[in-house]
Amino acid sequence: MAVIATISSSPNRTSKTDAVLTDIARQLQRAGHVVVPVVLRDLPAEPLLRGNAHDPDIARAVAALEAADAVVVSTPVYKAAYGGLLKTFLDLLPQFALRGKVVLPVATGGTPAHVLVVDYALRPVLASLAPSSITPGWFVLADHVTLVEGGEVLIDEVAHRPLREVTAVFLDTVAGRSLVAAGAEPREAVA
Numbered sequence: 001m002a003v004i005a006t007i008s009s010s011p012n013r014t015s016k017t018d019a020v021l022t023d024i025a026r027q028l029q030r031a032g033h034v035v036v037p038v039v040l041r042d043l044p045a046e047p048l049l050r051g052n053a054h055d056p057d058i059a060r061a062v063a064a065l066e067a068a069d070a071v072v073v074s075t076p077v078y079k080a081a082y083g084g085l086l087k088t089f090l091d092l093l094p095q096f097a098l099r100g101k102v103v104l105p106v107a108t109g110g111t112p113a114h115v116l117v118v119d120y121a122l123r124p125v126l127a128s129l130a131p132s133s134i135t136p137g138w139f140v141l142a143d144h145v146t147l148v149e150g151g152e153v154l155i156d157e158v159a160h161r162p163l164r165e166v167t168a169v170f171l172d173t174v175a176g177r178s179l180v181a182a183g184a185e186p187r188e189a190v191a
């Protein structure tokens with residue numbers, strides 16, 4: 001069992017990015033892991049903007065990240081990049097805050113023209129925080145996520161299938177990391 005933090009970074013309470021993240025979190029829980037949500041819009045704005053990592057709420061969020069074995073980082077695409085709320089949080093983390101952790105990056109956006117935000121914008125900034133690995137991420141087109149009244153979420157199969165796949169690769173990598181951490185022999189490769 002691993003502890004996996006999920007970073008939610010849309011400023012919107014009704015969020016397609018959160019809907020995708022919740023779907024991933026369910027897959028992680030079904031695999032037997034503990035999911036710890038870190039919801040950035042619930043952090044106090046002024047300390048966040050001032051980069052005050054001593055604020056108690058922010059310190060708790062940073063500690064939750066530190067305590068995790070792995071992290072799912074989600075963001076809406078804004079202005080052809082990851083969101084500003086995520087950046088304010090990443091900016092106040094210690095330089096190697098993701099050391100030893102496995103990271104899964106996920107974004108939602110309005111146009112397929114910006115699918116590369118995951119790999120050209122988000123991945124490099126996450127890499128600077130020294131994770132042990134960043135597994136393949138995914139960009140979900142907002143049109144493929146429907147928020148139904150009452151809280152139900154529908155994700156088109158065209159988006160859901162690759163999301164399941166990148167989550168499975170992430171889970172395999174987390175399992176491999178746990179084996180190494182426990183000093184176990186790695187699994188034999190299957191030819």
Ligand SMILES: Cc1cc2nc3c(=O)[nH]c(=O)nc-3n(C[C@H](O)[C@H](O)[C@H](O)COP(=O)(O)O)c2cc1C
Nearest residue numbers: 010015016017076077078079080108109110111142
């Ligand atoms: C201010 C703003 C800027 C946006 N810029 C982009 C953009 O450059 N590229 C893109 O693909 N989508 C863009 N979008 C669309 C959002 O990425 C998309 O609607 C996303 O799913 C919103 O996520 P949320 O529901 O979690 O907030 C933008 C939306 C807003 C509100």
